[in-house]
Amino acid sequence: MLKYVIKRILMIIPVVLAVSFIVFFIMDFVPSDPAVTALGDGATEEQLEYYRETHGLNDPLVVRYVRYMGGILHGDMGTSYANNQQVWDLFFAKFPNTLRLAVASVVVTVVLSIPLGVIAAVKENTWVDTVCSTLSFIGLAMPNFWLGLLLIMLFAVNLGLLPSTGADGFASLILPAITCGTGNMAALTRITRSSMLDVLKQDYLRTARAKGQSESKIITHHAFKNAQIPVVTQIGIQMSTLIGGAVLTERVFAWPGVGAFLVDSIQKSDFEVVTGFVIMLAIFVSIVLLIVDVLYAFMDPRIKAQYARS
Amino acid sequence: MKLNGKNGKSDTNLEQIREKTDLAVSVENLVVHYETSSETVEAVNSISFSLKKKRTLGLVGETGAGKTTAMLALMNMVPNPPGRIIEGEIRVNGLDMRKLTPAQLQHVRGSEIAMIFQDPMTSLNPVLTIGEQIGESILLHRNISKAEALKETQKLLERVGIDPERYGEYPHQFSGGMRQRVGIAIALACNPSVLIADEPTSALDVTIQAQILQMMRKLKEENDTSMILITHDLGVVAEMCDDVAVMYAGHIVEYGTLEEVFNKTKHPYTEGLFNSLPNINNRVEKLQPIQGLMPDPANLPKGCAFAERCPYASEACRENPPETHSFSDTHLAACTAYQDPDFRIGRNK
Numbered sequence A: 001m002l003k004y005v006i007k008r009i010l011m012i013i014p015v016v017l018a019v020s021f022i023v024f025f026i027m028d029f030v031p032s033d034p035a036v037t038a039l040g041d042g043a044t045e046e047q048l049e050y051y052r053e054t055h056g057l058n059d060p061l062v063v064r065y066v067r068y069m070g071g072i073l074h075g076d077m078g079t080s081y082a083n084n085q086q087v088w089d090l091f092f093a094k095f096p097n098t099l100r101l102a103v104a105s106v107v108v109t110v111v112l113s114i115p116l117g118v119i120a121a122v123k124e125n126t127w128v129d130t131v132c133s134t135l136s137f138i139g140l141a142m143p144n145f146w147l148g149l150l151l152i153m154l155f156a157v158n159l160g161l162l163p164s165t166g167a168d169g170f171a172s173l174i175l176p177a178i179t180c181g182t183g184n185m186a187a188l189t190r191i192t193r194s195s196m197l198d199v200l201k202q203d204y205l206r207t208a209r210a211k212g213q214s215e216s217k218i219i220t221h222h223a224f225k226n227a228q229i230p231v232v233t234q235i236g237i238q239m240s241t242l243i244g245g246a247v248l249t250e251r252v253f254a255w256p257g258v259g260a261f262l263v264d265s266i267q268k269s270d271f272e273v274v275t276g277f278v279i280m281l282a283i284f285v286s287i288v289l290l291i292v293d294v295l296y297a298f299m300d301p302r303i304k305a306q307y308a309r310s
Numbered sequence B: 001m002k003l004n005g006k007n008g009k010s011d012t013n014l015e016q017i018r019e020k021t022d023l024a025v026s027v028e029n030l031v032v033h034y035e036t037s038s039e040t041v042e043a044v045n046s047i048s049f050s051l052k053k054k055r056t057l058g059l060v061g062e063t064g065a066g067k068t069t070a071m072l073a074l075m076n077m078v079p080n081p082p083g084r085i086i087e088g089e090i091r092v093n094g095l096d097m098r099k100l101t102p103a104q105l106q107h108v109r110g111s112e113i114a115m116i117f118q119d120p121m122t123s124l125n126p127v128l129t130i131g132e133q134i135g136e137s138i139l140l141h142r143n144i145s146k147a148e149a150l151k152e153t154q155k156l157l158e159r160v161g162i163d164p165e166r167y168g169e170y171p172h173q174f175s176g177g178m179r180q181r182v183g184i185a186i187a188l189a190c191n192p193s194v195l196i197a198d199e200p201t202s203a204l205d206v207t208i209q210a211q212i213l214q215m216m217r218k219l220k221e222e223n224d225t226s227m228i229l230i231t232h233d234l235g236v237v238a239e240m241c242d243d244v245a246v247m248y249a250g251h252i253v254e255y256g257t258l259e260e261v262f263n264k265t266k267h268p269y270t271e272g273l274f275n276s277l278p279n280i281n282n283r284v285e286k287l288q289p290i291q292g293l294m295p296d297p298a299n300l301p302k303g304c305a306f307a308e309r310c311p312y313a314s315e316a317c318r319e320n321p322p323e324t325h326s327f328s329d330t331h332l333a334a335c336t337a338y339q340d341p342d343f344r345i346g347r348n349k
C-alpha cells in the first residue's frame, strides 16, 4: 500500500513537467510583450530591451524553461510583471481562500446530494424519485452569478445576516459555498442515484435482509458502502474543478481566490503569474486525485489487495 | 455494528400472536407474481405444502419453476417491486408471516427462519469481512457484547470448517466452497428452527458438494432444525430428504414422502425427471431428456402447463387446469389422467 502511494506521488512529477512545458510553450506564442506589461506603454525601446535582457526574456525557450523549473525547486517562480510581487507569495496568499471555498462547496454538495441520490434510488420511479432529481437540478438551472446575487440581496442586503463580499471568517464563506455547491448537486445526485441503483439489485442485500437487518441499516451499512466509489470519484472531480477556481462565484462575492486573479492576469498578459499559477494548480489537482485513489483502497478491500500487489 | 434495540424480544409481542402448531412451516394457496409494465410473470401459482418439525422437505424442479420465489415468500421477502404476494397464507412456527409488522419480521428472520442462498459468489457483501457478516446476525438477535459475538463467530467458523482466525478476511479471499460455508454460518448463526437451503451445493464441485451436505445434515441434527432443501439433484434428495415436492411452472405437481415420490411416482413430469437421469450401469443406453421447454411463466397456457411435453396428454389436459388426485394421506399429484382409474405411468428407471 505504501509502495503504491509512493509510486503515485512520483507519477505527479511527469504530469507537472508536461503541464508546465505546455503552459510555457503556449505562453511563448501569445503575441504580447511582458516587457510592455511591466514597464507600460510609455517605455522606450531601449528600456524595453534592457528589461528583456536582464530578465532573460531573449534566451531560447528551452533555456528559459529549464531555468524556470530550477527556480521552482527553490520556491522561486519569478515575479509578477504587473506588480513586482513574488508569484510564489501571490499564489499562497490566494490559494488558502480557494481551498476553503472549494472544501465548503463540496461539503454543501455532498450533504445535499448524497441523501437526495440515495432516497431517489430507494424510491426509484416514484414521485419521490422525481422530486429528489428535480431538487438536485435547481442549483444547475440557476446560473451561479444569478443565485449569488439573489442570496446577497436576501441575506446580506435585506436581512443583514451575512456579509456579502470578502473572505472574512466563517460567515463570509456561507453564501459563496451555497452558490457554488448547489451548482454541482445535479451531477453528484445523479451519480449517487445510479450507483445505488446498481447496488440495490445485488444479492448480498437479500442476505442481509434474511438475517433480520432493518431496511435503513441495509441501505446505509450494506448498500451505500458498496456504492461509494463512483460517488467519491465524482467528488474528487468536483474538488479538482473548484481548486482551479470558481471564477464566477469569486467575482460575485469579491472572494480573493486564485480563479478570478488568474483570469485577470491572463488579461494583463502577466505570464509569470499565469505560468506559476497553472503549474501549482496542476500539482494540487494531482494531489486531490491521489487522495481519491488512496480512498478507494479504504472503501473496497479488493482494490486494496490490487494496490498491495502492484 | 450496533445492537438493534427494535429487535429486542420485549416489544415484538410475537408470543401473543403465535398459533400453537406442530408444523414448522405451512403454506396455503400461495400465489406470487412479478409485475412489470410489459408483463406479469406468474412465478408461483397457488401452491400448498407443509413441513413438520425436524423433517427435511426437498423442493425439486427445473430452472424458473419458482422455487426461490416461493422460499422468499416464506420469509415475506419477495422483492417488491416487481414481486408481489397476491394471496395465500404463510405460517412459520405458527406465525402468520404476512400479518407481521416490519419490526416483527426482522425479529423472525434470522432467528426463527434463515436461508442459505443459491449463489455463494454474489450473496456475500464484498466490502465487509466475513466475521462482520456472521457477527451481524448474532448481534441482531442476541443481547451480547461485540467481544462475545466475535467468539461466537469464531465458533461458527470452526463448525463450518473454516479456520476461525480468518474472520477478518473479505469474501474475495475465499473460494466458492468456502463462501458457501460462510453463507451456511450466517444462516446458522442464531440456530433458526427452520432453515431454507437454496441449491446450497449446485455451484460447487462434487467432492465439496458431498462435504457440505454431510456438514449440513450434521448441523441440522445437532440443532433439531427443520429444513427445506432446494435442488435439481434427485440423488441429493434421496440422500437428505424425508418429503419431496416437485415444482413445475409455479405449481407443485407432485408431493409426498421420499418413498412415495421416488418409488410410487405418479406425475408424468416426475417420471420424466427420473427417466432423464443418466444410468451409470448401462452407459450405451441413450439419455431420455424431457422434450421441449417449460412454458414462459409470463405466458402460461390455460390448461396443464406440462401438457405440451407430456406423453399422456389428452385434449382435456390442454383445455382445463389439472385436477389434484391424492393417493395416500401424504401423496398428491396434479394430473388429470388419473380420472381414469386404470391410468399408470410407465416409468422405466
Ligand SMILES: Nc1ncnc2c1ncn2[C@@H]1O[C@H](COP(=O)(O)OP(=O)(O)OP(=O)(O)O)[C@@H](O)[C@H]1O
Residues within 6 Å of the ligand: B034, B041, B043, B061, B062, B063, B064, B065, B066, B067, B068, B069, B070, B079, B082, B083, B118, B297
Ligand atoms: N426479480 C424478478 N423480476 C421478474 N421476474 C422474476 C424475478 N425473479 C424471478 N423472476 C421470474 O420468476 C420465475 C421464477 O423464478 P425463480 O427464481 O423463483 O425460479 P427457480 O425455480 O428458483 O429457478 P432456478 O432453479 O434457476 O433458481 C422465473 O420465470 C423468473 O424469470
Ligand SMILES: [Mg+2]
Residues within 6 Å of the ligand: B067, B068, B069, B118, B198
Ligand atoms: Mg432459484
